[in-house]
Amino acid sequence: MLAALFALTGCEQAMHDMYSQPKYKPLEPSPLFADGNSARTPPPGSVPMAQGAAADTASGRRGHMTLPPDPGPALPLDAQGRSLAQADVGERRYANPLPVTMALLQRGRQRFDIYCAPCHGRAGNGDGMIARRGFPAPPSYHTDRLRNAPDSHFYQVISDGYGVMYPYADRISPHDRWAIVAYIRALQLSQHAPRDRLTPQDLARLPTEVRR
Numbered sequence: 004m005l006a007a008l009f010a011l012t013g014c015e016q017a018m019h020d021m022y023s024q025p026k027y028k029p030l031e032p033s034p035l036f037a038d039g040n041s042a043r044t045p046p047p048g049s050v051p052m053a054q055g056a057a058a059d060t061a062s063g064r065r066g067h068m069t070l071p072p073d074p075g076p077a078l079p080l081d082a083q084g085r086s087l088a089q090a091d092v093g094e095r096r097y098a099n100p101l102p103v104t105m106a107l108l109q110r111g112r113q114r115f116d117i118y119c120a121p122c123h124g125r126a127g128n129g130d131g132m133i134a135r136r137g138f139p140a141p142p143s144y145h146t147d148r149l150r151n152a153p154d155s156h157f158y159q160v161i162s163d164g165y166g167v168m169y170p171y172a173d174r175i176s177p178h179d180r181w182a183i184v185a186y187i188r189a190l191q192l193s194q195h196a197p198r199d200r201l202t203p204q205d206l207a208r209l210p211t212e213v214r215r
Contacts, residue, residue: 097155099188101181111186114179118171127190139167144187145194157184 027033033041101107115123122131127144134140142149149156161180164170175183198206 096153097158099154099181099184101178101185103185103188107182107185108189110179111182111184111189114175115183115186118175119183122168126194127187141168144191150191150195154181154184154188157187 027041029042031041032039035041036043116125120131121133122138122141123129123144124131124134129141129143131141144150158180160168161175161183162170162172171180201209
């Protein structure tokens with residue numbers, strides 16, 4: 004009986020301190036701070052130690068996480084990396100500041116195939132594999148509205164998202180966003196190239212009804 008009594012006194016369920024700890028739940032108000040919020044902004048320079056499966060233990064201190072590269076400012080940049088925000092910020096109508104070279108188009112195609120083609124399709128028709136499986140289909144790049152849209156429109160959509168499209172500013176650098184914009188323009192031109200800009204070899208490859 005004595006042993007049972009000692010066992011009961013040591014029972015954790017009889018000690019409610021572990022179950023009723025003084026703590027704040029997420030976004031719960033607090034009178035301790037001037038703004039009345041218990042959730043505090045991390046101090047400048049804070050570095051996450053670990054997250055998800057990398058944490059492994061409840062302490063969350065097993066190994067440092069590799070931080071992603073700085074995505075840069077959300078507004079478009081010029082070729083030297085300077086922000087174009089001084090111009091018409093309301094409209095944000097900017098042309099691609101990077102010189103369109105084959106290397107830029109190749110980089111844009113690579114990034115496009117990784118981040119954009121799953122929804123937009125390889126040709127930009129809006130029929131990517133994800134859209135074919137029931138996800139809301141994005142508009143085709145070959146509509147008059149998007150062919151006449153400024154380069155900055157595509158840059159801003161990549162950066163900030165649009166509708167159900169998630170923003171990619173934290174995953175695609177400003178330079179690569181402009182490279183994707185250049186490749187989108189190449190896709191549009193491939194479907195709407197003026198006849199006078201085609202070589203005889205290109206014209207010969209077109210269907211007869213198109214050549215007329």
